[in-house]
Amino acid sequence: MPYVTLIDAIKMAMDEELARDPRVFITGEDEGERGGVFRATQGLHAKFGSDRLVDSPLAELSIVAVGIGAALADLRPICEIQFADFIHPAFNQIVNEAAKMYYRSGGQWSVPLVIRAPYGGGIGGALYHSQSVEAFFAHVPGLKVVIPSTPYDAKGLLKSAVRDPNPVLFFEPKKGYRAIKGDVPEAEYTVPIGPARVARAGRDLSAFAYGMMAHYTSIAAEKVAREDGLDVEVIDLRTLLPVDKAAILASVRKTGKALVVHEDNFTLGYGAEVAAIIADEGFPYLDGPVKRLAGPDIPAMPYSHPMQEFFMPNPDKIADAMRELAGY
Amino acid sequence: MLTRTLARPSAGLSPEILLDMFWTMLLSRRLDERAWVLHRQGKIAFHISGMGHEAAQVGSAFAINRGVDFVHPYYRDLALMLALGLTPQDFMFSLFGKAGVLNGLGRQMPSHFGDHSRNIISGSSPVATQVPQAAGLAFAIVYKQKLGLIDPADTTQPRLALTSLGEGSTSQGEWHEGLNWAGVHKLPFICLVENNLYAISVPMDEQMAVSNVADRAAAYGLVGVVVDGNDVLAVYDVMKEATDRAYNGGGPTLVEAKTYRPVPHSSDDDDRSYRSREEVEAWKKKDPILRFQKFLMDETILTQAALDAYEARAKAAVDQAQAAAESAPDPAPEDALGAVYAPSSD
Numbered sequence: 001m002p003y004v005t006l007i008d009a010i011k012m013a014m015d016e017e018l019a020r021d022p023r024v025f026i027t028g029e030d031e032g033e034r035g036g037v038f039r040a041t042q043g044l045h046a047k048f049g050s051d052r053l054v055d056s057p058l059a060e061l062s063i064v065a066v067g068i069g070a071a072l073a074d075l076r077p078i079c080e081i082q083f084a085d086f087i088h089p090a091f092n093q094i095v096n097e098a099a100k101m102y103y104r105s106g107g108q109w110s111v112p113l114v115i116r117a118p119y120g121g122g123i124g125g126a127l128y129h130s131q132s133v134e135a136f137f138a139h140v141p142g143l144k145v146v147i148p149s150t151p152y153d154a155k156g157l158l159k160s161a162v163r164d165p166n167p168v169l170f171f172e173p174k175k176g177y178r179a180i181k182g183d184v185p186e187a188e189y190t191v192p193i194g195p196a197r198v199a200r201a202g203r204d205l206s207a208f209a210y211g212m213m214a215h216y217t218s219i220a221a222e223k224v225a226r227e228d229g230l231d232v233e234v235i236d237l238r239t240l241l242p243v244d245k246a247a248i249l250a251s252v253r254k255t256g257k258a259l260v261v262h263e264d265n266f267t268l269g270y271g272a273e274v275a276a277i278i279a280d281e282g283f284p285y286l287d288g289p290v291k292r293l294a295g296p297d298i299p300a301m302p303y304s305h306p307m308q309e310f311f312m313p314n315p316d317k318i319a320d321a322m323r324e325l326a327g328y
Numbered sequence: 329m330l331t332r333t334l335a336r337p338s339a340g341l342s343p344e345i346l347l348d349m350f351w352t353m354l355l356s357r358r359l360d361e362r363a364w365v366l367h368r369q370g371k372i373a374f375h376i377s378g379m380g381h382e383a384a385q386v387g388s389a390f391a392i393n394r395g396v397d398f399v400h401p402y403y404r405d406l407a408l409m410l411a412l413g414l415t416p417q418d419f420m421f422s423l424f425g426k427a428g429v430l431n432g433l434g435r436q437m438p439s440h441f442g443d444h445s446r447n448i449i450s451g452s453s454p455v456a457t458q459v460p461q462a463a464g465l466a467f468a469i470v471y472k473q474k475l476g477l478i479d480p481a482d483t484t485q486p487r488l489a490l491t492s493l494g495e496g497s498t499s500q501g502e503w504h505e506g507l508n509w510a511g512v513h514k515l516p517f518i519c520l521v522e523n524n525l526y527a528i529s530v531p532m533d534e535q536m537a538v539s540n541v542a543d544r545a546a547a548y549g550l551v552g553v554v555v556d557g558n559d560v561l562a563v564y565d566v567m568k569e570a571t572d573r574a575y576n577g578g579g580p581t582l583v584e585a586k587t588y589r590p591v592p593h594s595s596d597d598d599d600r601s602y603r604s605r606e607e608v609e610a611w612k613k614k615d616p617i618l619r620f621q622k623f624l625m626d627e628t629i630l631t632q633a634a635l636d637a638y639e640a641r642a643k644a645a646v647d648q649a650q651a652a653a654e655s656a657p658d659p660a661p662e663d664a665l666g667a668v669y670a671p672s673s674d
Contacts, residue, residue: 022475022477023477025471051471051475056509057508057509059505059508061460061501061502061505062460062463062502062505062506062508062509065457065460065461065463065464065505065506066460066461066463066464066467066506067464068461068464069400069461069462069463069464069465069466069467069489070464070465070467070468070471071464072449072461072464072465073398073464073465073468073469073472073486074468075468075471075472077464089501092457092502093460093461093502096452096454096457097457097461101450102668102669102670103432103435103667103668104435104436104440104450104452105442105444105450106429106431106432106433106434106667107433107666107670108432108442108444108450109442109449109450110670112670141668144669163672165670165672165673166669166670
């Protein structure tokens with residue numbers, strides 16, 4: 001079985017979907033011969049040609065809007081936004097248009113669109129190549145928001161996203177593009193959008209995370225198991241919208257303690273919703289406060305390395321947060 | 329930048345089609361007038377009018393493959409919608425917020441049209457969002473043709489995307505980006521700008537530095553055409569050229585129809601605060617329906633008796649539509665909850 005990187009798994013998904021369904025095409029900046037600035041589509045242009053791999057103008061709003069139009073016409077566009085930090089010009093089209101089209105037409109018009117973008121920091125990208133934007137979109141009914149943390153999930157979830165008749169935002173943790181590796185079958189498979197994944201079963205504490213933080217949280221869980229005898233259950237949320245409430249509550253019911261980890265800003269990040277769900281519907285199970293370990297409430301991730309590392313959660317910080325909550 | 333062809337396409341239109349155009353314009357006007365009355369009576373909450381725009385819209389509609397070609401309109405396009413087959417009853421349902429096909433089961437504000445069966449995309453309120461989406465629709469047409477998924481000669485398939493908006497909305501970045509895509513990819517895309525000289529209260533010279541929106545077409549690689557938007561046959565001629573250009577791989581066109589809005593922007597606007605009654609009255613004399621009526625009577629295609637019959641028929645249609653909408657049940661409150669996500673097929 002191939003042992004591949006996260007970015008290669010993403011490319012495998014796109015390769016297979018392009019081959020499977022002629023309605024699938026890819027557009028975005030540098031998606032043609034260049035193969036994407038992260039090489040996510042490298043080789044696909046040579047294989048499928050410029051009808052299927054379409055270089056777009058440098059204009060995120062219309063990358064998405066043209067994708068919406070093509071999706072309305074029954075194609076299956078995969079639109080790449082080069083960095084999630086640049087998705088904001090497309091916010092109007094994503095939130096006012098893609099998310100609301102099916103609803104406002106009473107179910108007549110649907111938008112089977114995938115928007116994929118690398119997100120997150122830790123790669124020296126500074127203020128505008130490191131942002132987490134998932135909270136803005138997980139707030140919008142009509143959208144789906146997916147963030148894989150493993151190559152297996154990345155391929156399976158992206159294939160599901162392409163086949164989903166709804167607009168799906170697919171955010172890829174760029175720090176993990178080449179750093180996260182895993183087994184990915186070449187055979188056909190999908191991972192359903194919606195259910196979270198129990199990355200590590202445990203009894204003492206539930207740690208909820210996604211993206212690079214799911215990877216780090218798993219490392220931290222092994223660390224505290226070895227060093228402190230703490231048995232942490234790690235839940236990789238994978239799909240942020242729709243929310244897998246059942247998985248969240250089932251885990252807290254087991255452990256009684258909940259920690260959410262994300263690199264996005266603390267206030268009103270996705271962790272706030274997880275915490276609210278647990279406080280509302282998991283209250284009887286709780287044996288301690290619901291804690292969130294997140295990026296600080298500053299406008300963005302600084303360039304200078306010490307400041308970048310101050311911003312980013314990492315396995316040591318996560319382990320400390322686990323120990324502190326476990327000791328409550 | 330007026331275009332003239334030696335043989336005007338409209339010269340080939342039969343009297344039946346000309347009368348159908350007239351009827352559509354007249355019906356739109358009478359329906360529109362009734363909506364204003366209903367609002368002043370307190371029976372409906374909101375109306376945004378297409379009065380004055382009937383020639384620009386009907387002339388355009390009759391040039392395309394109605395009900396098949398993609399249309400991504402805006403909120404003033406009542407006459408365009410009627411020409412495409414939506415009914416007075418559909419419109420009345422949307423005014424009264426009843427669950428109709430046209431208004432997304434009561435979710436949409438009035439005049440936010442959409443009909444999948446006629447390839448009319450359901451619209452929104454943020455202006456110009458439809459323009460780059462229309463480029464995407466046109467892109468999909470070319471894509472499917474190139475991949476052999478559809479036959480370019482198949483007239484049961486959409487072969488172009490027509491989108492419309494007011495001149496004010498062309499200030500949005502969406503408009504720029506949509507035209508850019510259309511020009512770069514030489515798409516079967518027509519952008520109809522219904523220039524009525526005002527964006528609510530903002531006059532054209534505060535909206536743009538050029539005198540014609542169509543002057544900007546060349547910047548995007550589009551053919552740009554200015555037309556008298558109150559001359560339904562002149563609009564038809566220009567649109568017919570644009571549609572033939574689109575069908576035959578000649579690329580996109582920007583059609584600017586010069587017209588006027590003799591009523592306020594919407595039922596929430598009062599135009600007395602920003603323009604004179606003299607100006608409005610002067611434009612009312614150039615009314616597109618009266619103008620076409622005079623033409624048809626001069627050509628003895630329309631008689632007074634036939635006109636009277638049309639008026640009676642319009643009144644009956646509007647009355648019936650209003651009665652049907654008023655007596656239709658309101659949507660159930662919980663109907664707000666459905667159809668958020670399209671179901672997967674597996």
